[in-house]
Amino acid sequence: MKKGLVRTLISCALLLVCCCLWMQSGLSQQPKQSLLLKAMEEELSRSMKGLGENGNPPPYFISYNITETKNIMIIASYGALRRSSSGHSRLLDVEVRVGDYKLDNTHRLRGMYDFRFPIPVSISLEDDLDALKSALWLETDKKYKAAMGRLIQVKAQKTVKVKEEDESADFSRESPEKFISPVSQIMVDKAKWEKKLKKYSTLFNDFPEIYESSVSLSANATNKYLVNSEGTVIQHGLTHWRLGVYARTKAEDGMDLYKYESYAAHSMEKMPDEEEVHQKIKLFTKELLALRASPVAEPFTGL
Secondary structure, X not given: OOHHXXXXXXXXXXXXXXXXXXXHHHHHOOOOOOHHHHHHHHHHXXXXXXXXXXXXXXXXXXXEEEEEEEEEEEEEEOOEEEEEEEEEEEEEEEEEEEEOOOOEOOOOOOOOOOOOOOOOEEOOOOOOXXXXXXXXXXXXXXXXXXXXXXXXXXXXXXXXXXXXXXXXXXXXXXXXXXXXXXXXOOOOOHHHHHHHHHHHHHHHHHOOOEEEEEXXXXXXXXXXXXXXXXXXXXXXXXXXXXXXXXXXXXXXXXXXXXXXXXXEEOOHHHOOOHHHHHHHHHHHHHHHHHHHHOOOOOOOOOO
16 A cells, blocks of 8 residues: 555544544533423423323413522621622423414403413422422413413304404414523622622721711522423523622711712623722712712703
């Protein structure tokens, strides 16, 4: 075999190996679906197959929407910690449609002003598959029974031949979408930030004219999960950080004067450093005290 051919074959083999490694690396970096999505998909499949088996009209569309929020709030004033708390919630919204895309249970009833707003329900905060599926099933069953009852009302009105102003379909058919992003999280060293905020808040101690002040940090991570029977699967998260500075004083004529400023970012790394915050609070205080000493604006009359 000629050396040139051998060299070519070796090059092709190396290229193939590199491509395989690159593809494997790319696949390994793809975000994973959370346990919440797993519970939603499994329960959706079961509900679409199981509901309507006893002769009742089956649902033609089901949608599960879960919003999960985790937050932290820290507030310090005059060198002391006023608040340090955290929260966690999961809210579920289920939509069940019975009938078909042309006419379903959401059809407007004549003579009725039907203002329906989705009221989400709280579900388990633990990543327990069975507990999550149980909550999904209970809410689906409740919404399904309500949808069947309303569809009976809709069809009863349809027996009266009255031309409707809006003859469009009750629901549009959409192409499924799939988007999976990493689950957003807030990783906060609370002890470190508590110490920082207490230090920031002491900067107001040198100004007796300011009789109320505080420095606060809020961090939120919100993740949204959506699964529906058309095949759409979405997992999307966002974090938000805010550092706030507040102060209050009183002018010589008794008028209360307030000032609030904040820094906002989508990651902790983009929050200001200590020196920047120190300088901002000094300027903030200077502006508020200047406002306190400024004369009252004269009333304006005429053109």
